[in-house]
Amino acid sequence: MATVSPPSAEADVPAGERGATRVADRVVAKIAARAAREALREAAPGAPGDAHATVTVAHRDVHPPFGEARLRIAVELSYPAPIGARCGLVRRHVAERVRALAGMTVAEVAVQVERLNSPLLTDRERVR
16 A cells, blocks of 8 residues: 655745755865865875865855855975976866865865975975
8 A cells, every 4th residue: 555645845835935055165165175185196196295285265155056166275285396287286176076066156266385395305404
């Protein structure tokens, strides 16, 4: 014997009046930081140490479905390396992952190189 459940109350409420889903800035920051680390590991698989990324998010709810994000990412890179190419890779990968996982429009991804790490230099030496 099959039972039929009554129609849900949700079906009676028009889509525009049901509410909205908002992705928290800290969630977007975690997605972006992880994507930046993925991109840096992919670019330099044998590089010593773990890729580091610090992310700040400016979030606006102007574009459907989940808003628009402007991201600022600070990274540490191994040196010598093609810095511009690595920053471009991070920028593209982060934008793609935030779009895919958070459903947000990514208006800007600014990548700042916070530190260059060189395995050739000791702690006392400095690059000028």
